[in-house]
Amino acid sequence: MLQVLIQGLLLSGLYALIAVGFTLIFSIGRVLNLAYGAYLLIGGYAYFYFTQAIGLPKFAAVLLAAVIGCALGILKFLLIVRPLRGNHVAIEISTLILAVVLQSAVVLAFGDSSKILLPIIPGVERVAGAAVPYSNLFAAVMSWVILIALWIFIRSTHTGRAMQAVSMDAKGAAISGIDADRVNMITWAISGTLGAVAGVFFASYTQLYPGMWVAPLIIAVAVVIVGGIGSIIGTLIVAHIIGFMEVLVSTYLAPELRGIFTMVLIIAILVLRPRGLFGREEL
């Protein structure tokens, strides 16, 4: 029981971090960034390259992965999203293609086989019969720290309030002197950074492989659909629902079924409550 609780909490924290970068873009830019999983892919491989190929300190490698994610987010906004502004289908298809292209690039650079990341912090703690790797604990704690920092940023800075404003009323934001393009670019930068960092943690949870952008994308989409548009609190709650559901299913039913219930939940919510559990257009 305690084991399920601990594993559920750890996994849910990570899922919340994975989903929040995607939620940000969806609530502010109103587009589904289907290349979101690619941030995690690139972030994970960048970390792998900097630590295990070049031998940089782990902390520096996480930072560099974050910088690369940030740059990727900005480039994606400037080269794809801004020119295609208003055409959501085109943006969504281009981002999906981009994810596939990035996957091929990773295969070309690092090969097809999966890689194991060395733990960020080695060691395992035994709690109530459950083995809790320090790495997973670290990932969960860092996820919470990042999420709280993001929440404070959005609630109490001018830029954060401007992001909320653009998501709630574009004209109201414009006549308040907010440049929506700039706010959008900042949002894409934050989203890319969060995605890349989440990728490092996600890869250390599972393993590094070129197709690893799909699973986090499904988690992120699930959280947005189940939680409703863009509420950070909603994102947190739903990440915990999904995280705990996966842990419960793989503990008491079968590990192979863990992803299935997430998908069934998506479909059920789409049919029963299309606006999501917490659906209101808020950050």
Place this chain on the structure above:
Amino acid sequence: MALLEIDKLSAFYGKAQALHEVSLSVGAGSIIAVVGANGAGKSTLLDSIMGLTKTTGAVRFDGAEITGCKTKEIVSRGIGYGPERFNLFPFMTVRDNLLVGAYTARDDIGKNLAAIHKLFPRLAERETQETSTQSGGERQMVSLGRALMSSPRLLLVDEPTIGLAPKVCLEIADVLRRLRDEFSLTVVITEQNANFALSLAERVHVLETGRLVAEGRPEDLANDERLAAAYFGH
């Protein structure tokens, strides 16, 4: 001296033309009104001043051309706007709505908040309420407050009385006069309610299907048949 000068301004939505060579000027420290029936182009006129539509012609503010400027630039030069539907941020508190208005004037937040709370004591009481749960009158106050947070010299207000109870209309009129007299703001309002406009403004311009058809002082226009014609047809 004219604070705002509009010279042959035309506005377009796609191929449809919503304003036809509108020219008018607004003297500093005055309240002027643009009246007209629904669909006459009143909101389009104010949106166009704010750089929110596609236009030809010229708009000058304080002697400098602002045609083609970004809305952000126009706001920071000193034009505040309270739009017809308010365009508030529904799931933010009153206070946060006001703070968004301070995006371009961050140094004046303390001073402006104090002035707004003096003008609208109710906003001070309701600071933590979300605007989605407020009445129309309160939303109008938040909307005006948000515009004032940008430290404007010119305030544009689209239909300040629309949907409001008569008592609230009088309060709003009082606030607009105080903004002119105590804060030396220049105010441009649009109105469907011609009587409200005639009682408040020093000059009134009559807009009919995108064209200015008459202008003058309220006492001269009150019995002008062109005013009635703008509402009821010729």
